[in-house]
Amino acid sequence: MYRTDLVKKRILVVPSLMIALFHLIPFYILFTTSLKPKGDFSSKWILSRNISFQNFGEAWDKANLGNALVNTSVITVCAAILLIFFGSLAAYPLARRNTRLNRLIYTLFIAIMVVPPLTVLVPLYQLVVNIGMMNTLEIAILNNVAAYMPLTIFLYSGFIRSTIPKEIEEVARVDGATTLSIFYRIVFPLLKPVTATILIISCIFIWNDYQFAIFFLQAEEVKTFTVALSGFFGENVNNLNLVAAAAIISMMPMVILFLFLQKYFIKGLTSGSVKG
Structure with missing residues (x-):
């Protein structure tokens, strides 16, 4: 055998x-x-x-990748922090309180996950123009938070249900701990695997976002890596060496992030989907 x-x-x-x-x-x-x-x-x-190695320096200067790196980093970091903070807070009561309203809310989040983001692009574009938030990093952050919040809540809820026993929370509640203190002191530290999974998934998607960035971040000072690379490729279609160097520069931060968090990635992904 x-x-x-x-x-x-x-x-x-x-x-x-x-x-x-x-x-x-x-x-x-x-x-x-x-x-x-x-x-x-x-x-x-x-x-x-x-x-x-001259291609890397030349691509960095010609494509203005320094500015793109700052913009993309700000959008990715801020959106990831908001996703983790609000996503974990929303997922905790959905996972612990099995009421009809919570089941309905959870079902709506799951349903939103299958809706293609581009279907809301036209009304969203009109809204952004009307409120005067075109070419701002804030609108890119909010768009990405809204786009990946359902997935974040889905993974957090499934992980809490399947891996964190209620008994440890009940003991803390008997000792007089409030719901928020139980969550931040007991539950959230145990969410490290799924938090790493959410960080990797959301950061990679946000870092590589093109469909929203090309519409809402058209000004040179707010361009992200994907938008900068698309224009750079058009200008250097006959010089693919520079384009390849720029592409490697743009993907390295996410490769480094994955290498640091990879040991938690599979555990968080599988545990979060067992009973989701």
Whole structure:
């Protein structure tokens, strides 16, 4: 029996490695392209003998990536903080109080998750113009919070139901603790895995947001990475080396974030969906 299980595991390793390698091919091509000097038209599969890091500095200056980095970081960090703060607060009573109203609210959040964000783009654009918030970082933050709040509540609620026993809260309540103190002192510290999952998912989506940014952040001083890269690609369609370098710069913060939080990611994702 042990040998059979071992053989099965080894058999599964082969397709898993093939799938992983298949997904790494675009990143390999991107990496080799970014290191080629200008005018090098050799195969993208082969790393150039004359490796050049000049593309990164040139792309940083020409695409104004410094300004884009600040804007994207502000939007991502602020939206993530608001998602975690308000999402966890909203999910706690939904997970603990099984009333008809709470079930209805939870169902509405689940239903909103399947609605494509672009379906509300026209009325949202008109609203933003009317209230004078075009080309502001605040509207980008609020849009992303609204877009990913249902997913945040879904994951938090499922995680609280499936992994945090009610008994520890009841003991604290007997000792005189209020609901808010129980949540912040007992429940929230136990939400670390799902919080890491939400951070990774929301930050990656917000960092890579293009559909809202291209409409609401058109001014040069508020452009994000995605908007800056789209214009930069059009200007340098014949110089893909610079574009590849800019793309690598833009994705590195999220790669670093995932490497730091990856050990919590799967645990939070699976636990949060067991009884959601």
